[in-house]
Amino acid sequence: MQVGSFGFPEQQRSKVEKILRLSRRRDYELVAFDETALPDVLLVFGEEALSAPSVSALPADYRRRLVVVSRQKPKEVSLPHIGYPLISSRVIRVLDGIVDRTIDSVPLTDSDAPLAADVSENKKVALSDESRTQETEPDDNALRVLVVDDSAPMRQALADQLMALPMAMQISFAEDGASALSVTDQQHFDLIFLDIMMPGIDGFETCTQLRQKAHIKKTPIIMLSSKTSPLDEVKGIMAGCSTYLTKPIVPDEFQKVIRRVSKWITEYRPERAASQARTN
The missing domain is CATH 3.40.50.2300 (Response regulator)
Incomplete structure (x- = not known):
């Protein structure tokens, strides 16, 4: 499951990467933000980053996969929010909730099936560990x-x-x-x-x-x-x-x-x- 990041200071981006490895329900991977290959979820550092051209130009149906990381809740209350400073359990809980609502609930297409099998296998490995x-x-x-x-x-x-x-x-x-x-x-x-x-x-x-x-x-x-x-x-x-x-x-x-x-x-x-x- 790919998690993109936008606007993060390097130190905080590194912390997010460490936190994602703690997930026991899913195999999360932090990736560089790419407008041509959008990640499953996008973490945006600070509400002001929502105004950046590359973020504001994202498809309307993709906004439900945006997560604002900030000290205060964003004015756009419909956007998921993770409080700052980052707490491992809170980050994982919010991501799991978004995946449950917006991704896992969507039926898989034939092209998605191999990826689903890979994720399932990763879960087995994590459980064994x-x-x-x-x-x-x-x-x-x-x-x-x-x-x-x-x-x-x-x-x-x-x-x-x-x-x-x-x-x-x-x-x-x-x-x-x-x-x-x-x-x-x-x-x-x-x-x-x-x-x-x-x-x-x-x-x-x-x-x-x-x-x-x-x-x-x-x-x-x-x-x-x-x-x-x-x-x-x-x-x-x-x-x-x-x-x-x-x-x-x-x-x-x-x-x-x-x-x-x-x-x-x-x-x-x-x-x-x-x-x-x-x-x-």
């Missing part, structure tokens, strides 16, 4: 999240929900309990999603061992389960989990849990930062 621990772009103010689940589709689903939130995200993945215990020794996380049923150490035991680490004692841990029984909930509480989330993910339920957990994070994050400062 997610089976390894990886991170989004570092950001000091980003919410650092660890997703622990042996299912690649589940990791993908959670990543999609997290990237749709209005806050910056730095997401890491682990396939099992042992990997989660290892990665949490190396870095701090603000939030941990933990599947119950995993090969090797299950979620309950993993949670118990995580809570034994001093820097994770107050970290919200959300346990993931396809179905929860009263016994599971008791075992989860005894292991130290903060709350449960049922699989498959229901967006409304996910949003409620995240809002509740965000309050906890707001409370303990400054305390943890002060503790780290004293340690250092």
